[in-house]
Amino acid sequence: xxxxxxxxxxxxxxxxxxxxxxxxxxxxxxxxxxxxxxxxxxxxxxxxxxxxxxxxxxxxxxxxxxxxxxxxxxxxxxxxxxxxxxxxxxxxxxxxxxxxxxxxxxxxxxxxxxxxxxxxxxxxxxxxxxxxxxxxxxxxxxxxxxxxxxxxxxxxxxxxxxxxxxxxxxxxxxxxxxxxxxxxxxxxxxxxxxxxxxxxxxxxxxxxxxxxxxxxxxxxxxxxxxxxxxxxxxxxxxx
Amino acid sequence: xxxxxxxxxxxxxxxxxxxxxxxxxxxxxxxxxxxxxxxxxxxxxxxxxxxxxxxxxxxxxxxxxxxxxxxxxxxxxxxxxxxxxxxxxxxxxxxxxxxxxxxxxxxxxxxxxxxxxxxxxxxxxxxxxxxxxxxxxxxxxxxxxxxxxxxxxxxxxxxxxxxxxxxxxxxxxxxxxxxxxxxxxxxxxxxxxxxxxxxxxxxxxxxxxxxx
Amino acid sequence: xxxxxxxxxxxxxxxxxxxxxxxxxxxxxxxxxxxxxxxxxxxxxxxxxxxxxxxxxxxxxxxxxxxxxxxxxxxxxxxxxxxxxxxxxxxxxxxxxxxxxxxxxxxxxxxxxxxxxxxxxxxxxxxxxxxxxxxxxxxxxxxxxxxxxxxxxxxxxxxxxxxxxxxxxxxxxxxxxxxxxxxxxxxxxxxxxxxxxxxxxxxxxxxxxxxxxxxxxxxxxxxxxxxxxxxxxxxxxxxxx
Numbered sequence: 068x069x070x071x072x073x074x075x076x077x078x079x080x081x082x083x084x085x086x087x088x089x090x091x092x093x094x095x096x097x098x099x100x101x102x103x104x105x106x107x108x109x110x111x112x113x114x115x116x117x118x119x120x121x122x123x124x125x126x127x128x129x130x131x132x133x134x135x136x137x138x139x140x141x142x143x144x145x146x147x148x149x150x151x152x153x154x155x156x157x158x159x160x161x162x163x164x165x166x167x168x169x170x171x172x173x174x175x176x177x178x179x180x181x182x183x184x185x186x187x188x189x190x191x192x193x194x195x196x197x198x199x200x201x202x203x204x205x206x207x208x209x210x211x212x213x214x215x216x217x218x219x220x221x222x223x224x225x226x227x228x229x230x231x232x233x234x235x236x237x238x239x240x241x242x243x244x245x246x247x248x249x250x251x252x253x254x255x256x257x258x259x260x261x262x263x264x265x266x267x268x269x270x271x272x273x274x275x276x277x278x279x280x281x282x283x284x285x286x287x288x289x290x291x292x293x294x295x296x297x298x299x300x301x302x303x304x305x306x
Numbered sequence: 307x308x309x310x311x312x313x314x315x316x317x318x319x320x321x322x323x324x325x326x327x328x329x330x331x332x333x334x335x336x337x338x339x340x341x342x343x344x345x346x347x348x349x350x351x352x353x354x355x356x357x358x359x360x361x362x363x364x365x366x367x368x369x370x371x372x373x374x375x376x377x378x379x380x381x382x383x384x385x386x387x388x389x390x391x392x393x394x395x396x397x398x399x400x401x402x403x404x405x406x407x408x409x410x411x412x413x414x415x416x417x418x419x420x421x422x423x424x425x426x427x428x429x430x431x432x433x434x435x436x437x438x439x440x441x442x443x444x445x446x447x448x449x450x451x452x453x454x455x456x457x458x459x460x461x462x463x464x465x466x467x468x469x470x471x472x473x474x475x476x477x478x479x480x481x482x483x484x485x486x487x488x489x490x491x492x493x494x495x496x497x498x499x500x501x502x503x504x505x506x507x508x509x510x511x512x513x514x515x516x517x518x
Numbered sequence: 519x520x521x522x523x524x525x526x527x528x529x530x531x532x533x534x535x536x537x538x539x540x541x542x543x544x545x546x547x548x549x550x551x552x553x554x555x556x557x558x559x560x561x562x563x564x565x566x567x568x569x570x571x572x573x574x575x576x577x578x579x580x581x582x583x584x585x586x587x588x589x590x591x592x593x594x595x596x597x598x599x600x601x602x603x604x605x606x607x608x609x610x611x612x613x614x615x616x617x618x619x620x621x622x623x624x625x626x627x628x629x630x631x632x633x634x635x636x637x638x639x640x641x642x643x644x645x646x647x648x649x650x651x652x653x654x655x656x657x658x659x660x661x662x663x664x665x666x667x668x669x670x671x672x673x674x675x676x677x678x679x680x681x682x683x684x685x686x687x688x689x690x691x692x693x694x695x696x697x698x699x700x701x702x703x704x705x706x707x708x709x710x711x712x713x714x715x716x717x718x719x720x721x722x723x724x725x726x727x728x729x730x731x732x733x734x735x736x737x738x739x740x741x742x743x744x745x746x747x748x749x750x751x752x753x754x755x756x757x758x759x
Contacts, residue, residue: 285496
């Protein structure tokens with residue numbers, strides 16, 4: 068389905084235009100061609116961080132960055148990359164960008180760096196990035212590839228943050244915990260977890276322990292897919 | 307040896323790479339439509355994990371870690387090259403996958419055809435790279451890292467074969483159209499994750515000591 | 519494309535990438551080291567002052583420079599000369615046998631008050647957990663505690679680090695060890711029944727809380743031996759009262 072659109076783009080002029088097609092490059096991955104719920108890519112590396120919104124947000128930004136610049140770099144080099152070592156070259160580009168992200172994060176926000184630990188590295192194996200390089204950047208001009216990277220990164224980040232939003236609010240009762248803008252939403256977040264006399268006036272909501280388990284992320288994505296496909300029936304049963 | 311066995315059990319059952327950390331989900335969802343291909347891919351993952359872990363362990367220790375790498379010895383001072391870890395690991399994994407691909411192509415063409423494009427995808431199977439990164443962050447020794455690789459691979463194998471079997475049966479169930487296929491696979495994985503959670507309180511070390 | 523061209527391409531790319539990353543790494547190394555040191559110091563100092571996490575970097579550094587002395591103890595409780603506690607890698611130490619392990623001790627002195635901060639390390643549900651306990655100069659009464667973890671579940675096990683009211687239990691009349699009953703402080707699931715020797719557990723985090731109990735029971739020996747020597751004046755560390 069994406070192929071048609073990609074071959075069309077191949078014939079386009081190399082400008083920094085921002086017309087309808089470019090807009091579509093950004094908006095398509097958000098719904099009709101969402102990398103997670105439709106293309107089933109990239110679920111692996113980052114769902115384990117979706118227990119909280121803040122790290123997910125950082126993760127999403129990192130993926131957008133890596134995806135966009137990897138696409139750009141590969142697209143710039145697309146005519147000189149030798150076919151035999153194509154995959155390795157792509158992996159090295161991605162790994163380099165991820166290392167850049169890791170080094171930058173370690174300098175900017177050590178707390179978040181600690182929290183994300185090995186999952187930053189796992190952006191390398193995020194199939195979205197690899198998939199976009201292979202399917203798009205190898206055949207398209209730099210500017211379009213860059214936009215495609217941003218679009219797919221955003222589509223992925225959207226799901227990531229949506230999952231994290233539900234998991235954090237129902238699992239921990241907070242939003243943006245760990246960031247300077249931490250909000251306490253429901254439940255008596257800081258008081259009730261102890262087993263002593265529950266502070267009843269705030270304790271009307273007990274945090275749902277299920278939401279912090281990995282399984283909850285799977286249920287949530289399953290439900291997102293259900294909702295999306297109920298509205299967007301052309302997507303039903305494509306995989 | 308005891309600790310290696312614990313690491314194996316923990317990696318295979320308690321901290322299952324798929325069900326507890328979501329690693330290797332892409333190929334897990336894409337190749338779990340029939341049990342036969344699932345077994346093939348699962349076996350390939352066990353093999354690649356089992357072989358890349360010790361190699362990455364040795365390279366990490368002797369090329370990257372400050373204090374133990376050979377460059378430091380040559381220059382007479384500590385040198386921290388750990389920032390090259392991602393690139394080194396992924397390069398090793400990519401070449402190992404290439405190797406497995408060639409072996410399978412030679413000895414089992416039918417398996418090679420049925421695994422199709424998913425074999426190169428093992429390279430971007432997060433379980434493989436994740437295994438190596440966990441090994442570093444948990445500071446395993448060489449034997450433990452082999453055990454972790456084999457255990458993690460076995461756990462991944464179990465998970466994909468189980469979901470493939472369930473999905474084969476699901477064909478006969480009346481699932482809402484919008485939920486059919488992918489959506490249901492996610493929910494099933496969640497349920498399996500919960501089932502595996504019940505193993506979580508088990509402390510392998512205490513079991514080895516005859517219960518604490 | 520010929521093989522020599524492929525090799526040339528790969529070599530060029532590797533060189534560019536390696537150069538770029540090494541430049542970035544060496545450029546940022548000082549910031550990384552400082553961030554890490556400050557992160558660790560904040561974590562330890564939270565045992566004394568729960569607001570330590572919000573302090574700015576300079577303040578926490580000046581506190582450690584001026585009011586905190588660092589010691590490294592061996593299993594027998596003797597001070598190992600010439601070592602600094604913040605240079606210890608506690609995750610590596612935990613893997614060693616208790617007899618050859620090194621133990622960090624921070625002594626905080628401010629306005630005539632002396633607090634001894636011991637840092638213990640144990641195992642939670644997923645991975646390592648650790649805690650710093652500030653002891654008053656009777657070496658038994660707690661003045662505060664802080665915890666950290668490598669990978670506990672947010673909302674459950676991770677609450678040992680995040681939950682202020684859980685951490686607030688480790689002070690006032692709580693004692694880490696009772697010499698008469700020969701009993702360590704422990705975490706009780708379902709609410710503490712002993713005002714002095716027990717704290718409330720965190721709901722849904724039984725294994726992590728048991729990890730805290732075990733950590734306290736297993737790790738204090740060398741410190742108590744050191745404190746014993748301190749009382750009898752047989753140590754390199756000076757007892758300021």
